[in-house]
Amino acid sequence: MASNEFEFSDQDFQRIRRIINQVAGISLADGKRELVYSRLSRRLRQRGFRRFADYCDYLEPGDDEDELREFVNALTTNLTSFFREPHHFEFLANELLPALMRSRGSNNRRIRIWSAGCSTGEEPYSIAIVLREALPNVGWDVKILATDLDSNVLATAERGIYEWSRVKDLSESRLRRWFQKGRNAQAGWVRVAPALRDLIAFRQLNLMNDWPMRGPFDLIFCRNVVIYFDKATQAILFDRYADILVERGHLFVGHSESLFKVTERFVPLGKTIYQRCL
Structure with missing residues (x-):
């Protein structure tokens, strides 16, 4: 271990694995011991614990939800970007939305x-851009629900x-239309346009818990999430x-996830794109 600031045994690591699985459905691999130490040291420091065993004792009753x-x-990673895995957005713009509009x-x-x-919102804002560009006319009732377990990234x-x-890698036309450049003290920053923000409702949600929304949804983006879960949870x-999802919803x-031999409720349409079976 790179640091001995906190006492951290193999038994402590196994307890951490068990707690994160029970709370969030996340399956931590054997090789994540150093990552766990690094990520959680700040929590121990802020709480005044000297041993991971004491921190686990504090967590396990589940009394302190905060x-x-x-x-x-x-313990969760939040890597994202605007229009990440662009083939999804191309499919949405060129095939899925036109088909929905026709039907x-x-x-x-x-x-x-x-x-x-x-995560920090790049995905739902990218979806909103595609929707605004594909459905410029009034008369469509369009909403995006954006959820995450991490309350910090949701705030962002x-x-x-x-x-x-x-x-900076977005097209000039999209930058002009959908982002407002900051000035003076806000130079170097941009704010998304209200027309995008108006389409999105952000909510904190643990996917392992009951879902308050009833749906149905036409499309669900769940990208780079289930890689943390074991096959049974997936x-x-x-x-x-x-x-x-609606019938034949998507x-x-x-990019590293697959439904193969996990569920028979979907059929593949293309690279990491699936459609619900009837």
């Missing part, structure tokens, strides 16, 4: 999309303010997604 959230936040009658101009594991997402480096989650997953 600390449990901080515990989960510390919906004048009495059903409703589209619901869920960004599950939205709701603010909708990003460093210039996060958006199967349960994918079945729940199928239940809350599910997008991350």
Whole structure:
């Protein structure tokens, strides 16, 4: 171990693995011991613990929900960017949305999309850009639900303010239309346009708990989330997604994720794009 500031045994590591699995469904691999020490040391420092065993003793009863959230936040990774895995957004713009527009009658101009594991917001804002560009006319009832377990990244997402480096690779036309450049003290930062923010509702949600929303959703983005779960947990989650999607609704997953031999509720349409079976 790189540091001996806190006492951290193999037994402590196994307890941490058990707690994170029970609380968030996350399956930590054997090789994550040093990562756990590094990520949680700050929590021990802030709480005044000298041993991981004492921190586990504090967490296990589940009485301090705020600390449990901080515990989960510390152990989850939040790597994202605007239009990450661009083929998903191309499919949404060029195939899925046109098909929905053709199939919906004048009495059903409703589209619901869920960004599950939205992190700092780049994903739902990217979805919103595609929706605004594809549905410029009024008369469509469009909403995006964006959820994440990590309350810290959700706060960033709701603010909708990003460093210039996060958006600099977007096209000039999209930058002009959908982002407002900061000035003076805010130079080097951008704010997403209100027209995007108005489409999105951000909510804190543990995917392992009961879901307060009823759906149905036309499309679910759940990308680079299930890589943290074991196969049994993945199967349960994918079945729940199928239940809350419309007939033939779509599910997008991350580049290293697959539903193969996990669930039979979906059929593959392309690279990491699935459609709910009837």
